[in-house]
Amino acid sequence: MVVLSKPAIEQLSIANDCSTFLPGVPLVDLSKPDSKTHLVKACEEFGFFKVINHGVPFEYMRDLETEALKFFSLPPSDKQKAGPPNPFGYGNKKIGHNGDVGWLEYMLLNSNTEADYHKFASLFGEAAExxxxxxxxxxxxxxxMAFEILEMLADGLKIQPRNVFSKLLMDEQSDSVFRVNHYPPCPDLEESNGAGDLIGFGEHTDPQVISVLxxxxxxxxxxxxxxGNWISIPPDHNSFFINVGDSLQVMTNGRFxxxxxxVVANSSKSRxxxxxxxxxxxxEKIAPLPSLMxxxxxxxxxxxWFEYKKSAYKxxxxDNRLGLFEKINVAS
Incomplete structure (x- = not known):
């Protein structure tokens, strides 16, 4: 559980400029024949979309959510046995090494190795398996699902091979990670912050190719x-939300x-x-694809990716992380 005093709460960022829920967030049914066209349009206009009929059984989502909540309900001293993150492990409040904080706790794992899985699982005793x-x-x-979405995007862009994006994630050396964020309810939120919302995780873009939430x-x-307006996304525990990452923006030369x-905190519910x-x-070298130029x-x-990751995490x-890698075209 994240435990912060009222002065600490006041040090966290406040968001005051959010509008109401947006009904028009792109919704893509992955089972439809024209879904690739809608995927491309969503990546161009929003960089974000919701997917249904995604093929991930609900029980997979429910079971992991149940296990994760068991972990986060452990005493702080037990959770610390799986941390601090370096970079993988259990983290509390602190985000990165550059002063960013949020109203959350989390576990971060390397998605390509089971070693991290066992590190967290070991805290469950007989339930570890x-x-x-x-x-x-x-x-x-x-x-x-992520591989399939990336291949559908390649189809929608009419580029070959269709695994031009997905192969980066399928590679055995893929630098993919899995993160579980827990935002406890903040009962002091209304009293401490009547003017806006308490930030659980500050504004940012994801540096990778794609994020599946x-x-x-x-x-x-x-x-x-x-x-520049912020809009709230209605939750849906049956669906997934997809973010275009910085690397995919570069590979499409800014088209995506x-x-x-x-993420903002909630005064009464755990997220x-x-x-x-x-x-x-x-x-891997990241640059605009010649076929899209x-x-x-x-x-x-x-x-x-190593150069960009190193820069991003500093x-x-x-910050505008891509700013250092943008070309400045000076008219003659």
Whole structure:
């Protein structure tokens, strides 16, 4: 459980400029023949969309949520045995190494190795095997969905090979991670902050290729529109929300937009979110795909995922992480 005093609560960021729920967030039915067209449009206009008929059984989501809540309900001293994150492990309040904090606790795992699964599972005693099992089943299913979405996007863009994006995540050296965030209810929220919302996780873009999010039925997720307005996303524990990451924005030369998003705390309900971040191998070169350029100038300098990851994790959450890699075209 995250425990903060009232002065600590007051030090956290406040969000005052959010509008009401948006009814028009892109919804894509992955079972429909024209879904690839809708996926491309959503990535271009929002950098964010919701998917249904995704093929991940609800019991996979329910079982992992149940196990994760068991973990977060453990005494703080027990949870600390799985941390601090370096970079993987259990974290509380602190986000990164550059001063960002939020009203949350989390566990971060390498999605390509079961070693981290066992580190958390070991805290469950006789139930450890069940925790490892449901975690492995869920992550495997979500990975498969992410691969399929990326291949549908390639089809929608009419580029070959159709695994041009998905192969980066399928690679054995893929630098993909899995994160479970727990935002406890904040009973002092209304008293301490009547003017706005308490930030659970500050505004940022995801540096990877794609992010796949599933949460319980507690609201909190917000995205930033092109006009700078923040809108709240109604929760749906049966569906997944997909974010375009910085790397995919670069590979499409800015055609797809990496969405800026954040999470606000809730005064009475606990929010649990489970996110798969699909990242390429560390040595992978990231640059606009020639097949998408069509005579256009590249907006970005080529870089390796290691270079970008290193730069991103040295920055603050709200920084424009791609700024250092953008090309400045000076008219003659």
């Amino acid at each position: 069940n925790f490892s099992r449901v975690l492995k089943v869920y992550v495997s299913a979500v990975k498969k 599933r949460s319980n039925n507690t609201s909190g997720l917000q995205i930033c529109l092109k006009d 937009k990496s969405v800026r998003h954040r 649990l979110s489970m996110i798969y971040f699909g990242g390429p191998p560390l040595s 069509k005579g256009e100038d590249s907006l970005y300098k080529e870089f390796t 920055s603050r959450l709200a």
